[in-house]
Amino acid sequence: LESWLDEARIVARSLADAAAGALDPTIRLGVTGLSRAGKTVFLTALVQALTSGGRLPAFRAYAQGRVAGARLAPQPDDAVPRFEVERHLGALLASDRAWPESTNRISELRVVVDFESRGFFSSSRPGRKLTLDIVDYPGEWLLDLALLSQDFRTWSRRTVETSNGTTRAPIAEPWRAHLATVDPLAKENESVAREAAARFTAYLRAGRADRVALSTLPPGRFLMPGDMEGSPALTFAPLALPAEGDAPSGSIWAMMERRYEAYRSHIVKPFFRDHFSRLDRQVVLVDALAALNAGPEAVADLETALSDVLQAFRHGQNSWLSSLFRPRVDRLLFAATKADHLHHTSHDRLEAILRRLVGRAIERAEFGGATVDVVALAAVRATREATVRQGRDELPVIVGVPEVGEGSGGQHFDGEEEIAVFPGDLPTDPEVALRSGGYRGRTVSEADGDIRFVKFRPPKIVAAGGPAQLPHIRLDRTLEFLIGDALA
Numbered sequence: 001l002e003s004w005l006d007e008a009r010i011v012a013r014s015l016a017d018a019a020a021g022a023l024d025p026t027i028r029l030g031v032t033g034l035s036r037a038g039k040t041v042f043l044t045a046l047v048q049a050l051t052s053g054g055r056l057p058a059f060r061a062y063a064q065g066r067v068a069g070a071r072l073a074p075q076p077d078d079a080v081p082r083f084e085v086e087r088h089l090g091a092l093l094a095s096d097r098a099w100p101e102s103t104n105r106i107s108e109l110r111v112v113v114d115f116e117s118r119g120f121f122s123s124s125r126p127g128r129k130l131t132l133d134i135v136d137y138p139g140e141w142l143l144d145l146a147l148l149s150q151d152f153r154t155w156s157r158r159t160v161e162t163s164n165g166t167t168r169a170p171i172a173e174p175w176r177a178h179l180a181t182v183d184p185l186a187k188e189n190e191s192v193a194r195e196a197a198a199r200f201t202a203y204l205r206a207g208r209a210d211r212v213a214l215s216t217l218p219p220g221r222f223l224m225p226g227d228m229e230g231s232p233a234l235t236f237a238p239l240a241l242p243a244e245g246d247a248p249s250g251s252i253w254a255m256m257e258r259r260y261e262a263y264r265s266h267i268v269k270p271f272f273r274d275h276f277s278r279l280d281r282q283v284v285l286v287d288a289l290a291a292l293n294a295g296p297e298a299v300a301d302l303e304t305a306l307s308d309v310l311q312a313f314r315h316g317q318n319s320w321l322s323s324l325f326r327p328r329v330d331r332l333l334f335a336a337t338k339a340d341h342l343h344h345t346s347h348d349r350l351e352a353i354l355r356r357l358v359g360r361a362i363e364r365a366e367f368g369g370a371t372v373d374v375v376a377l378a379a380v381r382a383t384r385e386a387t388v389r390q391g392r393d394e395l396p397v398i399v400g401v402p403e404v405g406e407g408s409g410g411q412h413f414d415g416e417e418e419i420a421v422f423p424g425d426l427p428t429d430p431e432v433a434l435r436s437g438g439y440r441g442r443t444v445s446e447a448d449g450d451i452r453f454v455k456f457r458p459p460k461i462v463a464a465g466g467p468a469q470l471p472h473i474r475l476d477r478t479l480e481f482l483i484g485d486a487l488a
């Protein structure tokens with residue numbers, strides 16, 4: 001009987017272990033956004049908040065004292081570069097503090113969070129862990145999904161058409177001028193292909209400049225080549241093709257078409273199959289302020305990009321898509337970054353604008369499936385708020401140290417002196433903001449300087465003994481939405 005009991009005990013324990021293992025959740029969280037949207041800063045701040053804590057009242061498990069700690073652990077995928085959180089944090093916290101260097105490729109990091117579950121009937125269970133695998137990748141790659149449903153002819157036609165827009169036409173001009181000289185039926189020629197690709201890439205890149213701020217510019221690897229730079233699969237461009245017929249063999253047309261196909265099958269598909277399809281949750285960072293600043297065309301373009309993104313996360317319906325992968329993301333968060341450029345009275349307004357944009361994009365994409373939410377955040381808050389008296393008015397302002405260099409109003413910033421900026425109010429009605437494009441702020445000291453493109457230095461962090469904690473706006477709410485349920 002004794003040995004039978006022992007046996008039973010062992011079985012019971014391994015069952016319990018298995019159950020605990022099954023109960024200990026693992027979440028694969030994707031972090032994406034176009035270049036400069038704030039991915040590197042966001043992910044660094046998120047990991048720092050998990051491992052070092054901070055003021056996180058809306059992150060419930062933490063606020064309730066149920067998070068015992070978090071630590072980095074070896075990542076599961078050996079072939080994916082590691083997200084170098086120590087280096088990025090080092091840059092933010094160094095004495096000559098600076099924003100971390102953005103990365104232009106996919107990377108990964110595993111964080112293990114030790115927590116106590118709340119349990120039923122007040123029986124909390126300590127010793128549990130959440131394994132969080134975070135995958136950071138360029139949003140440009142996500143927008144490539146649109147290419148999978150377009151053959152070379154369709155893509156060429158649409159790309160040329162889109163380049164006629166009022167914002168795009170001037171920046172597309174050098175490429176369009178070259179395009180007009182290329183006969184698609186002529187014999188294939190590497191130098192023509194390279195020239196066309198170079199000019200086309202320059203056009204796409206110009207679309208990302210501050211004052212233009214366009215969002216939909218596939219193929220994504222032209223802007224974010226990762227380790228593919230210079231390969232033939234990235235050396236192609238749209239052509240002005242006849243409406244009918246096939247590419248004659250040996251022609252420029254055939255050459256470009258072949259490379260476009262190589263791009264789709266060797267670059268786009270593997271990314272969706274190997275990385276994207278394995279995500280459980282996703283945060284999409286959006287520099288909505290940049291689009292609002294640049295005007296209505298940039299905003300419209302952002303909306304198109306958002307519906308393309310939603311398309312990728314749509315569940316099931318799309319047969320060619322689901323044959324490639326089945327999106328399994330159950331929570332999707334759109335986050336407007338850099339909200340510290342606004343006074344807090346405008347944070348809700350920025351959120352409302354993004355909510356409206358996403359809402360319209362949801363209708364367009366006939367999106368169903370994941371729970372979607374929206375937040376306006378600053379992963380690292382670089383400004384503080386104050387009021388400045390001007391005549392008889394009290395102006396709400398934000399105060400921060402602008403980055404070294406020339407301000408867009410011609411001012412020179414030396415890198416330590418603070419400026420007060422009246423950020424202007426976002427309209428209360430999101431529709432008005434979307435139609436008119438943005439807000440106009442000004443520096444208080446230098447009347448009417450255009451502050452829309454002021455970049456602030458990261459904040460000076462004074463660590464009071466313990467680990468450094470970064471100031472933020474609504475990062476706690478973001479954490480709650482992304483992983484709060486797993487820590488319940």
Ligand code: GDP
Nearest residue numbers: 035036037038039040041099102378379380382
């Ligand atoms: P990525 O290309 O998406 O990885 O973008 P980064 O994370 O490198 O951010 C690009 C730039 O945006 C940074 O260098 C900062 O200038 C700015 N930025 C990002 N996040 C914040 C933020 O929370 N507050 C402020 N003020 N600036 C930010």
